[in-house]
Each structure stands twice: as C-alpha cells, then as structure tokens.
Amino acid sequence: MISDKVYLDYAASTPVDPKVKEAMLPFFDQFYGNPSSTHIYGQQAEAAVESARETIAQGLNCLPQEVVFTSCGSESDNLALRGAAWAARQVRNADHILISPVEHHAVSHTAQQLADLFGFELEYLPIDEHGVVNPETIKEHLRPSTAIVSVIHANNEIGTINPIAEIGAVCREKGIPFHTDSVQGAAHLPVDVQELNVDLLALGAHKFYGPKGVGALFVRRGTPLYPNQTGGSQESGLRAGTQNVPYIVGMAEAFRLAQEDHEPRQAYVQALRDRIIGRVLEEVPYTQLTGHPAERLPNHTSFAFKAVDGNNLLMLLDVQGFACSSGSACKTGNPEPSDVLTALGLPTEWGLGSLRVTVGKETTPAEVDKFLEVLPALVERNRDLNQ
C-alpha cells in the first residue's frame, strides 16, 4: 500500500531486519516457556535471554550481568534517572540532578518529575549553539551532592554528538554516576562503555532494525540503582516482570548486526546525509542546518526554515509521498517550537519551521534525489500559505 512512498524517518523507527525477524520467530510458539520456570521450557527461554545478554554485553564491552533488559529506550532512561537518583539520596543523601537542556523527554521529564514530586534540585548544563555540552563546564556544576549526571549521546532532533568520554571522565574523577541516552547513538556509533566512561547507558532496539517494545540499560557494576518496577527478581531485581523473550532475542541479533556492519552502514548513510545537507542549504533560501555540522549522526539531517509552518510542511511532504518529521514532531499539531530548538536559542520564526530527514540502510540515492527535487518548491508553497 505504501510502496510508492519514500521513508526518510529512520530516527523515528526502522524496519525490522529480516534476519532479526527470523531469529525471533521460534520464540513465539516453539520456545515459549517463562525464563523463570524450573522445567525445560523455562530453561530454553532463559538460555535465549542469557545468550542475548551476552551478545549485547560483547557489543558494549561490558559484563553480561551489567545489561538489564527493559521495554524500550524510554524505560531505560526512566530506570537510570529515577533509579540512580533514589539510590543516591538513600545512600549518600544526594539531591542534585544535572542534565543537559537537550535531553530526550524520557530523561528531562523524568528529571522534572524527580524535582516536582521528590524534592530534587534540577540543574541544566550550558550548551553551545550546536547543542554540545563542553566537558570543561561540567566541573563547575558538579557538587558532592550531585546524584546523577545525564547527557544525551547523540540528539534525536538535531543529531549532535556529545563528547561523552570526556564528560564521563570528569564525573568519574568526582565519583558521580553518569548516564547517557544512547538510543540514537547506539544505532550508528561505537558504544564501548569502557571508552565512553559511562555508568549507565540506554538503548532501544527499534532504532537499529530491531523490534519496537524492547530496550536495555547498561548498569556498571557497583552503581547504586533502585528498581522503578518492583515485583519478581528478574534482571537482578532491577526490573520485575517476565522477560519479553522473542523481542530480547531480536534486539540482540539487531545489535550484533549493527556492530558487525557498522562501518559499511555508516559510510553508506553518511554519503546520503551529506548530499541532502549540501543541496538543501544550497537550494532552499533562508535555511539553516540545526545541530553540529560535523559532529552529528551519520544518517541525520535537520533544518530550520525561516517563516515556514513545519507541521504543514510535513503534511505537504506526506501527501507527496515523503515521510519525514519535524523538531516539534507532534501529531496533535501544536505549534510550539521544541524544547531542544528553543534551548539552542533559535528564534520562533525559525524554530516552527523545523524538518528532520533521516536515512537508513534501505534508503536509495534515487529516493534522496526525488526528495531533493520536490523540497524547495514545497517550502516555497508553504511560505506562500503563511503570507
């Protein structure tokens, strides 16, 4: 039904890789036991979960027992923030939370809730105009009472990559737990948690050709963390609930493929990305690239068009068969510039005209060209509407 359409929203979600789907299928009706059960059905399921944990751990360069499976990237962020904040308060009476102003809502809204309902003090780190946190500034904001620091690895809206390893080194030196949301990053960047100096790192499978509904959180051994979801003792007591075996198997396979094919995939999408950035900046007047020009996700482009209604532009593109998203990606059509674009200091007349175009391994150069041919006229039509 949508075969004549062009999908350019890989940062929102990706198709499940056929190999991943294949790996998942036996776990729906063949090996369907509960991993916590004693019998052979349970043992088969448990073996699958533990094998998946090992695969993920290899990719992250950590111990299998440092991987906690969750239901999605957002849940991983929730567990990291809330779990670390609660534990730090209990263990060492810490009550200060330090995050960047360009976090995904899974982090920023969780931190806000910790401030509103649990009395934590929430502080935002400064960023530059590309959304980058400077590791040097962390020092000035860290306190002995800092419960948790969170800085996004690669931003979903603007693609900017943060110097996580350097930020992590500063936190490590002060003994403060450091979390990074790598839901976008892990799909495209190496995520060696030793090199990155992180204590917590969130993943979501569907950004790298795995299924929706499954994620993971790396928890460095020794990091104080309380569960958000209580019940059974699954996942070392950090996340109660019967494991979603087929999805965990799928996630592991998808992550393995992402690591294995990392270099060719990156080279492929980066060429398409640079083609889009170059031509859009050249051919659409009053346009700026949002996020960092170089330190950005290899598949990610994001723009702000002056005096454009971003929601209308998305509709125009969709009607023409191009699936993209905007910074304020929102199906309810609320015309607010996103928190991230506002934090970059973008004026509203630019911030409302945001467009994110993200490519993937299935994107063809012909599709990109087709998109680039129609975009300038659609932006112009949109501007006429707003006159």
Next chain:
Amino acid sequence: MSGGVDSSVAATLLKEGGYRVIGMMLRLWSESGSESENRCCTIDAMNLARRVAAQLEIPFYAVDAKNVFRETVVQYFIDGYQAGSTPNPCLVCNRHIRWGFLLNQALTLGADFMATGHYARLRKAGKGKQEADGSQIELLKAIDDQKDQSYVLHVLNQRQLAKACFPLGEYSKPQVRELARKYQLPVAERSDSQDLCFLGNGTYRAFLERNAPETSKPGPILSTDGEEMGQHQGLAFYTIGQRRGLGIAAAEPLYVVRKDTGNNALIIGPRGFLGSSQLTAREVNWISGAPPKEAFRAQVKIRYKAQPAWGLVKPLDDGGVHIEFDEPLRDITPGQAAVFYDSDTCLGGGIIQ
C-alpha cells in the same frame, strides 16, 4: 474530520465514491484548563477521527488553528456581547477558519475540493443565471430540513463554494447514522455536538464572567416607561423575547424587549412591545457575489432554528439590507444572522443590527 458522525460519514462516502481523500482536523482554542471539554477537538475526538481515517485507509492530519481561532472567532464572540448583541461565532468560524484558514491549508496540499459534514447542497447555476449575475454555484438547503445548515454557510463566496463539497446534503440524519453503522464506523452512536465548542466547563455565562466581566455586571431592569423594576445579572445573560428568569412579578407576562448597553439597563415590557416587523442587516454576503438591483420577496430565517418568515428584502446603498416582514416577529436579535431564501436556495444573509 471532527471525530463525529457527520464528517466521518462524509469522508466515507467520498472514499466509496472513488475520490482520493485526505482527512484534516482543526485544533481549536478552548479556555485554558478546559481542553478536555472542547467538544469539537478533544484528544478523544482526535483519536476517533484518526481511527476512522485508518479504517478508510486515508491520511489524517491535525491542523492547529488555536491562535487564529482565538483572535477571530472568540474575540468576535466577546466583542459582540460587550456591544450588547447575541453573536453567532459559528458564522465567523465558517468564514474565517473552516473556509479560510483550513481551505487554504487543504488547497496548499494540492486538494481540488474541501468536503465537510455540513447538511447543505450545492448546484451549478443554470446558464441564464450565470449570464445574468455571473454566479456559478448555488447554495441549497439540505434535504433534511431538521438538519439543514445552509444558515451558517450563507457566509461563503463563489471562490469558496467552487472548492466546497457537502456529501451529506442529500441524506437525512437517520440515514447518515444508518450509513455509519453499515460501514461500522466507531463513531456511529456519538451524540450530536451542541453549544459552542470553545466554552470551558459549563456555560457561556461562566465563560463571559471570566473573559468579559463587564458583560456580567448587574444593573437595573427598566420598564418601557423607564420605571425601575428590579436588578439584572448582566446583560449578556438575557436574550430578546426572554420571559423566564427575570424575577419580576407583574399582572401580565413581561418580556425582554431591548438592551440599553449605554446605561447597562435591561428593558422589559408586555408582549405588545415585543417584536418588530422590520430589521436592518449589515455585513451582507450575497452567494451570487453581487446584491440584486431591486427589492425582492424572500423567506428569511433570523436564527439557525427559526421558521422562515416572508418579507421584502431591500438592498441598501451601503451594502446592507432592510427587511420588512409580512407579520411582526417576536425575537429579532442583534448579532444573529438574517438569511434569505428563495424556496430552497440560499441567497445570502447578514448580521442583524
């Protein structure tokens, strides 16, 4: 698409008729803190509309019109009450929001027509008429006289009508519900929307108290002779012809005859003072695009739900009209529209002064 029965069935009929259909929903302003109360565009309503669109396999987009709606429609409503009239904001919404803002969005997307769930019909004018006044399209009442909405559509011009499409005009409301059931639309049993969509919890009275406090200032109730009869609760809360709720005991029934905004006084009197056989209307829109050169007899509706009344409509030089009715009418209300009909054909209308 509002998530209601009418627009859902309209979309279904078009889809079944082979059109390439795009669903659009307006997100309108409602009083802060009462978003869940705005009947025409709650999140629930949007989810319903989205489900219908998914069932029809058509794209669906929500379009934000909060600011423009607040600045035009809601402001018009407040201004009207402040001026002592009883405004009909739906008219302004149709002219500026639906058939202005939204139509432009639809045309920008490449649409040839914009369809709504309104009950009305369109007809390409006969050749003679096209030659006489250049009009292309006539606006007709719906087949279902109970549901006919040509009254609120009288504000449309030829450019808008050329892009308009009313798939429900030939159906009765029971038939539309039957179609919704037949196509198993999840909205088949939803009740019809009433009242104004942007009012928060409760009534227009509470809304005006919050948004236009001066219209709810108590003041004197005066007889037609100027005698003080009591206190009113704010002029906005009374309509011409109203009898109940005045709180005045008298030998004969007394009615609201007039509002004196200058003195914040409500004038009441016996039935004989009520009613008038003439009115003046301004901001007149002629469906054909131009006023007739001479006075003409027409049936006139002075409210959405009023019975049409015969009268002589005289175009004035300033663009308004003067109407003399055959029989006096009791509830001619400034702010409402007077809409003229030649049998089933809506000729236009204007705002009663």
